[in-house]
Amino acid sequence: MKKFVFLLMALPLLFTACGEDEETFVQQNYLVGKWEITQTGTMNAQGAINYTNYVNDANCDKDNYIFNADLTYQQNDFVNSGTCTNQSISGTYNRLSTNLTLRYTTNVGGTPQVVNQSLTIVSLTYTEIVVAYTTTNSNQLVYLKMTKV
Numbered sequence: 001m002k003k004f005v006f007l008l009m010a011l012p013l014l015f016t017a018c019g020e021d022e023e024t025f026v027q028q029n030y031l032v033g034k035w036e037i038t039q040t041g042t043m044n045a046q047g048a049i050n051y052t053n054y055v056n057d058a059n060c061d062k063d064n065y066i067f068n069a070d071l072t073y074q075q076n077d078f079v080n081s082g083t084c085t086n087q088s089i090s091g092t093y094n095r096l097s098t099n100l101t102l103r104y105t106t107n108v109g110g111t112p113q114v115v116n117q118s119l120t121i122v123s124l125t126y127t128e129i130v131v132a133y134t135t136t137n138s139n140q141l142v143y144l145k146m147t148k149v
Contacts, residue, residue, distance in 0.1 A: 030126050031095060032069050033148045036062045041143035049143055060084035065146065067093060073102060095121075100131065 041051040056062045060078035067073045075089040091104030102117040122130040122143065132143045 028126070029069065030124050031067045031100075031129070034064055034066045035129060035146035036064045036149050037144055038147050039145040041145065043141055043143075051143070051145060054144075057084070061086075064149075075102075098122075 037054045037056075039051040040054050041049040044050050054063070057078060057080040060080050061076070061084070063078055064076050065073060066076070071092055071094065073091060073093045077087045077089075078084050079087055089104050089106075091102060093103070094101045098121045100119040100121055102119065103114065104117075105112050105114050107113070117133065119131040119133045122132050124130075127148050128145070129148075130143060130145050132141060134141055
């Protein structure tokens with residue numbers, strides 16, 4: 001009799017499923033948004049990253065990256081040479097795990113040239129991202145810490 005009562009109590013568990021909850025889950029794309037550069041860093045001889053505050057011109061907007069859900073991006077670099085000008089780059093991006101590739105077209109001697117810039121996402125939360133890349137001119141590993149605004 002005890003076995004029969006136990007089976008009756010366990011019977012509703014057989015018809016309970018979790019599949020519906022998993023199907024409606026949508027993963028948040030934390031990369032989408034406007035990111036202001038707050039710090040730059042380089043690795044020291046001991047392997048630690050030394051960060052320094054990123055200095056924007058006080059009379060201009062802050063340098064930033066904007067990543068859109070349609071896989072386009074804009075890099076805004078504000079320079080003050082009497083007046084603030086935005087040396088903006090626009091293009092597309094692709095993210096595969098921690099690899100982030102920025103692709104844009106620039107003119108070299110009047111000829112369009114496609115540029116691919118590879119970055120590694122070191123860490124990414126909803127409010128902060130750290131990316132690393134190697135500079136083309138000095139072959140130095142640089143870290144950018146950015147905050148979402």
